Amino acid sequence: MWLLGLFSSISILLTVSGLHAQTNLAQVENMQASPRRYGVMKTNMPIAIDGKDDEKAWALAPWTEAFVDIEGDAKAVPVYTTKVKMLWDDTHLFIYARMEEPHVWGYLTKRDTIIYHDNDFEIFIKPFEQPSFYYEIEVNPLNTILDLVMPKPYRFGGDALMHWDVKNLKSAVHVEGTLNDPDDTDQYWSIEMAIPFNSLTTFSRKAIPKLGDYWRINFSRVQWQHELNDGAYSRKTKNNKLMPEDNWVWSPIGIINMHYPERWGYLKFIDSSDTEVAFPRSYDAEKAVWNIFYLQQLYKQEHKHFAAGITELKGYQRLLDMDRTDLIYEIFSNRREAGYVVEVKDLKHRLTVTLDNFGHYTINYE
Known part of the structure; x- marks a missing residue:
């Protein structure tokens, strides 16, 4: 019992x-x-x-x-x-x-x-x-x-x-x-x-x-x-x-x-309440990589497989700042688009965030 x-x-x-x-x-x-x-x-x-x-x-x-x-x-x-x-x-x-x-x-x-x-x-x-x-x-x-x-x-x-x-x-x-x-x-x-x-x-x-x-x-x-x-x-x-x-x-x-x-x-x-709290270095890249992840989930609901490129994702123009030259977005998918790894490089803060379709992620600092 x-x-x-x-x-x-x-x-x-x-x-x-x-x-x-x-x-x-x-x-x-x-x-x-x-x-x-x-x-x-x-x-x-x-x-x-x-x-x-x-x-x-x-x-x-x-x-x-x-x-x-x-x-x-x-x-x-x-x-x-x-x-x-x-x-x-x-x-x-x-x-x-x-x-x-x-x-x-x-x-x-x-x-x-x-x-x-x-x-x-x-x-x-x-x-x-x-x-x-x-x-x-x-x-x-x-x-x-x-x-x-x-x-x-x-x-x-x-x-x-x-x-x-x-x-x-x-x-x-x-x-x-x-x-x-x-x-x-x-x-x-x-x-x-x-x-x-x-x-x-x-x-x-x-x-x-x-x-x-x-x-x-x-x-x-x-x-x-x-x-x-x-x-x-x-x-x-x-x-x-x-x-x-x-x-x-x-x-x-x-x-x-x-x-x-x-x-x-x-x-x-x-150590002091007067300290202004900024976002951490990884914030912009993390936000972008998770937005791509969310859009990939929506894409798969409709197409039964993941997108192979950013521009295939409906809504990417509103959720990703494509005009920023310091952020580089890439999707690496397998042959049948059954899985992927998305990578966002932040050139300004010198780091790379990766995230796959299982939610595994890494943050690599240069």
Whole structure:
């Protein structure tokens, strides 16, 4: 029974996480918003993990932009405000998130249960530039944690490794109001977290950042409409079906799927909040190579094989800056166009990005 329950949970996770992929050119065009950027300031001040941001260190940390819908400008601005602050020291990444909420509720208490069946807050971290794997941490208003590692995104055959835990993770939730009490109006709930860098380290790679390093990161807030049954909150239904949840994020994806790490925001490790955060050197070439990948997927849907050249891809004029002389695009396909490798050279930044039809990519710096 335990195994059956485990596989059932993973099946639900794969279904509800959103396996939507872009299916038309309009969706690809909606995926063009610039990723958010945040300079995370280094601190040597003590931080007590209690769900509050009342330490001096947090007063110095800037807020992110308010969250938007996961589809960006295609959807309405979220009803409730969500913002995040971050800090780091030699051993931890600190995250504080505040979610405006008049009805704070949650009932799931078992670790690694499907947390977003409650309203939740989710953290996605990709600390290494080239390996595909990344980490996900979810938390509800009861401070119940779901944590997992993804060897690669679902759309490339990735599988959620639910047995992985963030060792020595510290987290706490504060509710400005009363949890699970429908008779009052709450103000917000907040999550404070200290993520040890050593817990994100693999056998061969160290996830301990240096000044100037970039990570990919994003945050998601899953928000359900609710109803009351015998005085208890539950997800709202209509015609015996759950009403769809809202997905509010820091850096918009463009489609309803968080598992596009190439569409996440950039986190830059800095020592002063006054530092302006530019895009990393590889940004232009990476954006171009992924746009070609998305267009190749659309091309194959229509033609049953991949395109052998850029100009065969519908929409390339709008998504690729063909007038730039510092970017060189090439597609290398096999004889039957059943597979390909796309290569984008950035002459200005002296690097080359490659990406194949399986999602394998490299960034080579000269």
